[in-house]
Amino acid sequence: MDNLSDTFFALSDPTRRAILLRLSKGEATVGELAMPFEMSAPAITKHLKILERSGLIRKEKDGQLRRCILQEKPLKGASEWLEHYSHFWEDSFAQLDDTLKAMVGKDHSEEGAK
């Protein structure tokens, strides 16, 4: 898979997104990451491997422990890809805004004519 596909795939699971949210607050060991989830160690390890392969996290040895650290680069890449489409929802808002303004304008002119 290409990088962007790896990133989007890694983000397509609520446990992996919860792990990233936890890591956005600071580094954590594998044990600390596993704690809030009712999940077996191999299941958590599998999620961490997918996150690591996509480059969303990296592991660092700290004595006997392995700390996981969030990496922002793939998140930025995914965000930039989505940014290309942002004019779609911005245009929708602008259209809604225009419609509302037109409705308010119409109401005012109707009131004026009364």
Next chain:
Amino acid sequence: MDNLSDTFFALSDPTRRAILLRLSKGEATVGELAMPFEMSAPAITKHLKILERSGLIRKEKDGQLRRCILQEKPLKGASEWLEHYSHFWEDSFAQLDDTLKAMVGKDHSEEGAK
């Protein structure tokens, strides 16, 4: 799967992203979407089903044809999720900027001392 997981999963394939890019330029029939890809009709249909399930596209009947239309809502949802992390790369840029400014400042003061 939840909506966000569906969206990120749908985006985790380059063919599906290429289909969305094509649809961002306007509606297209299934045949028109299949044309640029050396792929069987069932393979394209499978990709379209994943995109439809995630809400990224919707199909509309046009006589004998079925037109595909891009839907911005899931893209907006994914973009907003990623937005929460944007301070990470913005902070990194700010830090790099500070480092560069400090380096330039140091060079200038060293030059001044010569």
